[in-house]
Amino acid sequence: MTLPAPAAPVSVRDAVQALARTLESRDIDEALALAEWAVADLIRVGRAELRTEGARVLNGPDRARLAERAERLAADEPLQYVLGHADFLGRRFACDARALIPRPETEELVLTALRLALPDPIATVRVADVGTGSGCIAISLALERPNAAILATDTSAAALALAESNARALGTAGRVRFLCVDLLGGTAPDSLDAVVSNPPYIESPVLAGLDRRVRDFEPRAALDGGPDGLDTIRRLAPAAVAALRPGGHILLEIGETQGPAVRTLLSHAGFAGVRILPDLCRRERFAVGIRAFSSPPRGPGIC
Ligand SMILES: C[S@@+](CC[C@H](N)C(=O)[O-])C[C@H]1O[C@@H](n2cnc3c(N)ncnc32)[C@H](O)[C@@H]1O
CATH class of the missing domain: 3.40.50.150 (Vaccinia Virus protein VP39)
Known part of the structure; x- marks a missing residue:
């Protein structure tokens, strides 16, 4: 299973699973964790909250952004560069x-x-x-x-x-x-x-x-x-x-x-x-x- 085309509606749960499988198929380490971080950041929730947001449907711009993130993560780019930020002593730094x-x-x-x-x-x-x-x-x-x-x-x-x-x-x-x-x-x-x-x-x-x-x-x-x-x-x-x-x-x-x-x-x-x-x-x-x-x-x- 690969990521659905950005135009197709997809739930948060399915998006995480699809991204994890895409990354696994490219031999990327910690595929599921990366997929969870990428989707959680996209919808602006913590990783732990993904479970309760599973049925939420990603809107068009979010699906497009996720497709771009998927490509960069599949190329093994570090998560922080893909998200564009990193936390340091409780503060968010652009990265x-x-x-x-x-x-x-x-x-x-x-x-x-x-x-x-x-x-x-x-x-x-x-x-x-x-x-x-x-x-x-x-x-x-x-x-x-x-x-x-x-x-x-x-x-x-x-x-x-x-x-x-x-x-x-x-x-x-x-x-x-x-x-x-x-x-x-x-x-x-x-x-x-x-x-x-x-x-x-x-x-x-x-x-x-x-x-x-x-x-x-x-x-x-x-x-x-x-x-x-x-x-x-x-x-x-x-x-x-x-x-x-x-x-x-x-x-x-x-x-x-x-x-x-x-x-x-x-x-x-x-x-x-x-x-x-x-x-x-x-x-x-x-x-x-x-x-x-x-x-x-x-x-x-x-x-
Ligand atoms: C290991 S990074 C540390 C970056 C940041 N302080 C941190 O801890 O995340 C080292 C930094 O030193 C800079 N650097 C390397 N040689 C330097 C020099 N001779 N004088 C000043 N900065 C230098 C590099 O461009 C790089 O940004």
């Missing part, structure tokens, strides 16, 4: 091939940054998100810390355009400054309280073996971290040391085997108390460091 799809572990990075580096909810602080992509980190920080000034950088003008439209949609347009620069290019020395980044960190040789949905659809510049995955972090560490005030924090998302190397990189660059932290699945996915004082802070003089 398309211009930027990486926001991931749950990056939600953990933001929560860790709030807890360790920005614990005061009303403090006036300056924070940079390096490699902002969809803007999910920068915008979430701006919403959680209303007095923070956020700088969001990316080398992809296309990603920045998406991030800026997300900032407008989520009401943070005036508080996040988007810049198309390399890393922290142009940031004044000693001016930031925190640098948060989910940089590209996948080892180049591993890219070819990634899930097709990632490899063929997400931007290579968002994934490729060079031969050992650490090219961007290697350059970001000294740039962050220069831009942070003494005592300011760096928080990075990293690959699960990269902890020891990143710890060394950050320590050599001038970060103290470097820690590698696990995610909820107990994989070592985050690195945190504090910019050391260039000389030990002076106590009261003895004379």
